[in-house]
Amino acid sequence: MTNIKRRPVNQTADAFINGAPDAAATTATPAKSIRKVGNQVAISLAMPPELLDQIDQAAAASNISRAAFIKHALSRAVVSIDG
Amino acid sequence: MIVTVGNTKGGVGKTTLALNLAVARALQGRDVWLIDGDRQGTAQTAITIRSESGKQPAIACAHYPDGSTLRAQVQQMGPKFDDIIIDAGGRDSTALRAALILSDVLVVPFAPRSLDVWALNDISSLVKEARAVRDGLRVIAMLNNADPQGHDNEDAAAAVADFPELEYVPTPIRRRKPIANAAGQGLSILEYTPKDAKGVEEMAALVTAVYA
Numbered sequence: 001m002t003n004i005k006r007r008p009v010n011q012t013a014d015a016f017i018n019g020a021p022d023a024a025a026t027t028a029t030p031a032k033s034i035r036k037v038g039n040q041v042a043i044s045l046a047m048p049p050e051l052l053d054q055i056d057q058a059a060a061a062s063n064i065s066r067a068a069f070i071k072h073a074l075s076r077a078v079v080s081i082d083g
Numbered sequence: 084m085i086v087t088v089g090n091t092k093g094g095v096g097k098t099t100l101a102l103n104l105a106v107a108r109a110l111q112g113r114d115v116w117l118i119d120g121d122r123q124g125t126a127q128t129a130i131t132i133r134s135e136s137g138k139q140p141a142i143a144c145a146h147y148p149d150g151s152t153l154r155a156q157v158q159q160m161g162p163k164f165d166d167i168i169i170d171a172g173g174r175d176s177t178a179l180r181a182a183l184i185l186s187d188v189l190v191v192p193f194a195p196r197s198l199d200v201w202a203l204n205d206i207s208s209l210v211k212e213a214r215a216v217r218d219g220l221r222v223i224a225m226l227n228n229a230d231p232q233g234h235d236n237e238d239a240a241a242a243v244a245d246f247p248e249l250e251y252v253p254t255p256i257r258r259r260k261p262i263a264n265a266a267g268q269g270l271s272i273l274e275y276t277p278k279d280a281k282g283v284e285e286m287a288a289l290v291t292a293v294y295a
Contacts, residue, residue, distance in 0.1 A: 016216050017150040017180040
């Protein structure tokens with residue numbers, strides 16, 4: 001046994017090839033990254049603070065969470081567009 | 084045999100040499116595939132000019148600036164050819180790295196200039212990395228655009244000794260206008276008219292050294 005380890009190197013030919021500076025530019029990546037949370041997908045969404053306040057007030061009035069309120073409102077919106 | 088002409092430094096004459104090696108082998112009656120791994124695609128342009136002029140022997144040429152594509156294509160189509168010459172662009176790229184994985188021989192051209200010699204450090208490191216994942220890569224460094232006279236050629240050649248990954252071959256190609264003129268027409272110096280006897284001699288010596 002030795003404590004002196006060799007400098008780590010890319011172990012495979014693929015890793016070596018894709019270690020080049022231009023690799024990122026040529027590797028196909030999805031346009032948007034999608035993060036999964038359980039059976040759902042998590043997205044990041046920006047909105048005006050006033051709208052968020054209104055959402056929170058409406059959610060509190062209905063006694064449901066912000067997330068539940070948003071999902072409920074959006075599913076109704078989607079149905080009305082589809083219908 | 085798969086030969087790559089490559090250097091992480093640009094402007095050392097890779098494309099011109101790759102074209103000359105490809106034509107030299109084709110003139111020996113071998114089926115040659117020239118692969119342009121440079122995004123600029125100048126080797127392919129030269130071959131297109133050659134094809135359009137109807138010059139024989141014809142040379143197959145493909146442009147694969149993406150390393151994964153290059154590797155897959157060479158693995159699939161390579162056995163159909165006697166010789167493959169890869170012109171890998173003048174920077175660290177996936178194409179150059181794929182070529183280092185595939186090749187039997189890497190030809191590293193460099194000019195007898197300080198900046199060229201310093202840059203040998205980069206390609207030398209890359210060769211070392213490639214050799215960590217594969218066996219049997221022969222790497223030869225040769226002077227290109229060498230001076231017609233003076234001591235700089237010898238000094239530059241001696242500097243290669245600092246890089247144990249590189250084997251210096253004493254077959255310099257000197258700076259010759261006909262070589263560049265020929266390349267612009269998609270021709271090797273070997274088939275250029277008026278004949279440049281010294282240029283032909285130097286190129287023939289390099290071909291022998293590469294395919295030894």
